Amino acid sequence: MSGARLPEGFGDLERYCDTWGLHTTRERHAVRCGSTMEEIRDFYDAMTDRAAEACDLIDSYALDSLPPQVNNLMALVLGLAQAHVAVEIHGQPRAPGTPWPNSLKIVRGLPMLG
Template identity: 40%
Template sequence: MPLNMLPQGFEELEPFQAYWGAPDTQTRRERREAATMDEIMAFYDVVLPLAPAAMKHLEDVSLDAMPPAEARLFELVLALAHVSMAVELHGAPRAPHTPYPHGVKLMNGPAHFG
């Protein structure tokens, strides 16, 4: 993905867009489960401090008419929610003591970015 695909001020997140900028919940979960903790931490450590500014930037943008750069930023913020499970709760990419791979598929997420 070419550079400058995110809104100004969020250039530091560009290297993570290709992997973590997933369009739906199922893909975000699968990518977290497939990533190493080093990959997860590299993303988490960069996106977490930028998350408040990202949310502020996005708060007046309509989900129904989100420009592409803002949509990509929003996908990264949603990915933060997924990786924070690994970092803050599980201490691993997947929940401890669960089979992997598993057959769980999220078929119908929310209308936007679901």
């Protein structure tokens, strides 16, 4: 399918590309901090179901030169890192008692999608 943002077979996840699948850690962090637990859970459930399959597909390419659709899929996998903070650590969107927005800046992220 031309114009698709994700590799074939992952089209149902496109609805998350503009939130959890944004291309910087800072943006994905902001999405989690601004989401309700319901919204986080929705992405977490949908994405964890497909995550192993997604990782296997991504690994069939060189990680430092992913085609655009595969790169978008990688960004969604990285969105899980944020969702896991809420679901697997805090049980709520943000750490209790921490301010949002706050003054913490990611001055330099990881080289790829960071």
